Amino acid sequence: xxxxxxxxxxxxxxxxxxxVDELDADDLEAGSQKSGAQRASDCACGQEVxxxxxxxxxxxxxxxxxASLEAELFDGTDGxxxxxxxxxRIPGIEPGRTMRVRGRLALRDGHKVLxxxxxxxxxxxxx
Numbered sequence: 001x002x003x004x005x006x007x008x009x010x011x012x013x014x015x016x017x018x019x020v021d022e023l024d025a026d027d028l029e030a031g032s033q034k035s036g037a038q039r040a041s042d043c044a045c046g047q048e049v050x051x052x053x054x055x056x057x058x059x060x061x062x063x064x065x066x067a068s069l070e071a072e073l074f075d076g077t078d079g080x081x082x083x084x085x086x087x088x089r090i091p092g093i094e095p096g097r098t099m100r101v102r103g104r105l106a107l108r109d110g111h112k113v114l115x116x117x118x119x120x121x122x123x124x125x126x127x
Contacts, residue, residue, distance in 0.1 A: 038051055051101050052098070053099065055096065056073070080105070092121045098122045
């Protein structure tokens with residue numbers, strides 16, 4: 001057995017014994033890296049970023065008169081909150097969608113946020 005066969009066996013064994021959420025995170029991270037997007041865990045406040053990930057949640061937040069649509073994007077390494085100010089709904093923005101987003105990263109209450117990001121809805125299997 002060659003060393004590459006042992007590596008393949010270890011990867012197969014890991015896939016059989018790992019948690020489904022871990023495997024999904026690994027797949028998201030690999031797809032994100034393959035597409036050239038930045039890893040959310042490596043990005044810093046104030047940096048212009050491009051990320052690829054899957055929406056975990058989407059909700060409308062009516063804060064007094066200022067309405068906003070918020071979604072959590074997860075790229076396999078970290079979550080980033082996407083906030084569209086003044087929007088109640090955006091067609092196609094729903095949980096489970098794969099998206100590529102671009103904008104300047106900010107922090108709100110210690111969490112990474114992109115306000116009014118440029119976005120592209122991608123097929124689920126597209127890096």
